[in-house]
Amino acid sequence: MDHSFAPLKNDLIIRAAWGQKVERPPIWVMRQAGRYLPEYHQAKGTHDFFECCRDPEISSTLTLQPIERFAGLIDAAIIFSDILVIPQAMGMTVEMVDKKGPHFPNPLRTPDDGQYAEVMNRDVDVSKELDYVYKAITMTRKKLDGRVPLIGFCGAPWTLLCYMVEGGGTKMFKEIKTWIYKYPEETKALLQKISELCVEYLALQVKAGAQLVQVFDSWAGELSPSSFKKFSQPYLAYIAQHLPPRLEEMGLEPVPMIVFPKGAWYALNDVCDMGYNVIGLDWLHSPEEAVKIVGDRPIVLQGNADPGVLYGSHASITETVQEMVKGFGWAERKQGWIVNLGHGITPFVNPEDLRFYFQEIHRLTKTEGQ
Template sequence: MTAQFAPMKNDLILRAARGEKVERAPAWVMRQAGRYLPEYHEAKGGRDFFEVCRTPEIASTLTLQPIERFAGLVDAAIIFSDILVIPQAMGMTVEMLDKKGPHFPDPLRSPDDAQYKEIMQRNVDVLVELDYVYKAITMTRQKLQGRVPLIGFCGAPWTLMCYMVEGGGSKIFKEIKTWIYKYPEASKDLLQKISELCVDYLAQQVIAGAQLVQVFDSWAGELSPSSFKEFSLPYLNYIADNLPRRLKELGQDVVPMIVFAKGAWYALEDLCKTNYDVIGLDWLHDPARAYQIARANGKTVQGNADPGVLYGGKAAITAVVEEMARGFGNGKQGWIANLGHGITPFVDPESLRHYFAEIQRCTSA
C-alpha cells in the first residue's frame, strides 16, 4: 500500500523539471545535507557513515537539516544516502574511511574472479536489501509535510563499476581502464546488471515517496568521448528508457529524471537526446551555450556554479550567480539552480545562504 502524503506547498522544481514556465529558478545543491553543517556532526555522533545511511530516523533527520536551516531558500530535499549502497546490495563490502572516503577491501580484479562470477549469478532483491532507504524516504516525505519535493538517486552504472573495480577513488583509474580495454564484454555484462538494479532501486524509491530522481555519473569525465558512448551512455539510456516503463508496471506515476555526468562536457548533445528531463551541468560548461543546446532539445538544465566560489566571499558568489542567471534565461524556464558538483568541506553555511538568496534575487524580478 502506497503511503499518503501531504499536498505540495512548493512544487517549483517539479514544474521546472518538466519544462514549464516558472516564477523564479528553483534551487538546491548536491551534498546539501552533510559535513559542512555543525548540526550534521551532532546528529551523526560517533556512528559509522553507512550505519547512518542504514538508520532511517537519522538519515531522515540529516535530509531535513538544510531545509530547516535555509527555510524558504531551498526548493528540494535529497535523501541522505550514498551511491555505493548498490554494490553493498550486490554482496560487496564497502567501508567509509575517515579522511579517505569509500574503500572496498576486496575489489573486482578480473572476470575470472570468483567474486565477479558470484555477483553476476546473484539474484539481488533491492526491495529487501535496500529497504532502509525506502523507509528513510517515506519518513522524510511525511516529515516534509509538502514543504518541498524529495529527490531520490542512484549512482550511474559506469561510476559504480569504477568503485567496484578500483576499490575506491583513483587518480589514474588503472584497474577500470584495464577492464574496459582488456575485458570489454565482461565489463558490459556487469554494467548491464548494475543498470537493471538501478531501475528497480529507483522505482522503489518513487513508490516510497521520491518525487524526482537523479543519476550520478561522477566519474564520467574519465572516459574519452568514444568510450563514454560505449561504456556509459548506453547504460544511462537503459535507466531513462526503462524506469518510466517499470513505474507504469507498478501502477506509479512517472517522475522527472535528472542525469549528471560530471566532466563529460563533450557529451552534452548526446545527453540532450536521451529521455532524461533534466541535464545536470558541472562548472566546465558555459551557461549560455549549454542552455541554448538543451532548450533546442526541450531539456531543462541544472547547475552549474563552481563549488569553490563558496570560499570566495559574497561579491564573488553574487557575480557567479548573476552570470548563471543571464546564461540560463533568468530562471523563468528550463533552469534548476545548483552547484556544478557537491558542496566541498569547510564551506561556511552562511556563504551557502547568500548563494541561495542571490538566486532568488536574480530570478524573481
C-alpha cells in the first residue's frame, strides 16, 4: 500500500507526548470508537466483533466515527482493533461472546498439556498474521487526511497471558495465579515470547502509519507489588527498550510510547524509569501525588477521570475536570498532561455527555489569546 500521507494539521498530542510545552492539553479517550455510539452499531451491522477488526474498511470507518462526531474537540484517533489479536496470531482461538466478552475455547491450562509447547514452539509471523491491522492503519491514516494523529496499540504481555490462561475475563484470576506461583519459569518464558511479538507488532504498526503507540496492561493491578516486578515490569520495560532500536533498524523515525498499567498505582515510580514517554493513569491515582512521584523526570501523564462520571450530572463532570486541571498543575506547567479517562468509555454513556466533558476541558484549559 502507498504510505505517503497528508501533513498533520493538528500535532498537539505528539508535541505534548514528547514533553513540549503546548497551548492546551491534548484530548483523546480509550474506547472512543465503540458501542456507545449509535453509528457504531450501524456500521458494524451483522458482523461480529473480530470480523470488524479483520476488515480494514470497517475498522477504518469505526476509528473515524468519534473524530467526525467530535470534530475539533479530540486530538487523536486510535485504531479500532483488539489486544487479543496477538494470541490469535499465536494460534489460539478467541471468540467474542455477546454480553460476555472474549472467550478462549481452549485456554492454556498447564505447561504439560501440549498446547503450551505448541504455542512456545510456533514460529509466529506477525507481519503476515496481523496484516489486516496494518492495512486498516494505512487506510485510516489516508482517510484522516492529517486531521489528527493515529494511535496504534497492543496488549501488555502480562494482560495477554491472563486471557490466554483464564480463557476470558475473570474476577478470581485463579488459573493465572496458579501459573505464576506454580510454574514461574514457564510463565516468564511465555511472557518473553509475547514481549518479542509485541515489539515487532508495534513496529509494523508504525511502518503502516501509526504515529504514537500505547501498551495496555489492563490487569496489572491484579499483581502484588513484588509479583508486578517479576511478571509485568520486565516485559513492559523490554517493549520500551527494544521498540526504538527496531524502528531505527527499519529506517523509521521514533514515535512516542504510552504505557497504561491499570490498577498498579504502587508501581508508578518504577514505571517512570521503564523508558516510556507517557504513563496512563487510572482513576485510582491522585493527580497531585502522581505529579510529585514523577518529579523532574521527563514523563508525561495521561488521564485520569473516572469513566463513571459520564453517567452523572454536568456539574459533576465540570467538578471532575476542575480537579484534574488543578491536580495536574496545568495552569503553571503547560506541559506534562494528556487528557483521558482513567479507563475506557463504559457502555450506555450518552455521547452528548462525553461531548460536554471535551468542551469543559477546552473551556477550563484555554490559554489567554488562544
